[in-house]
Amino acid sequence: MKVTKLLHTRMRVSDMEQTIAFYREVLGLEVLERKTSPRGSHLAFLKVPNSDELIELTSFPPSGPVKVQEDLVHLAFQVESLDDTIASLTAKGVKITDGPTQTSSGSRFLFIDAPDGYEIELIERPQGEKIA
Secondary structure (H helix, E strand, O other), rough: OOOOOOOOOEEEEEOOOHHHHHHOOOOOOOEEEEEEOOOOOEEEEEEEEOOOOOEEEEEOEEEOOOOOOOOEEEEEEEOOHHHHHHHHHOOOOOOOOEEEEEEOHHHHHHHHEEEHOOEEEEEEEEOOOOOO
């Protein structure tokens, strides 16, 4: 067997509408599809610009609220300008939880929290850098 492609990553959320609003309004992601699974889970598939992989959000209220452990999971997104990102986050009332920090390679990054405590890392990379 050889894996050929990452298709999506699933994250369970407590409040689907609040979470979708965050990813659409703060990060600009697009909702491609919403549906209900045969067992009753509410699903939403989000598209990230310039990426083939999707984020699958799932909400299953009978499971109770989601409690994400600190430093367990985070999503990292590249941004064109960290300064513009900071201005946009500030205008939307989104708190920066860590950073901005600059790496020795010249990348700059910061963290914010999504609903349920999932961390979001926003990274500005210098031209030509592959990995932060």
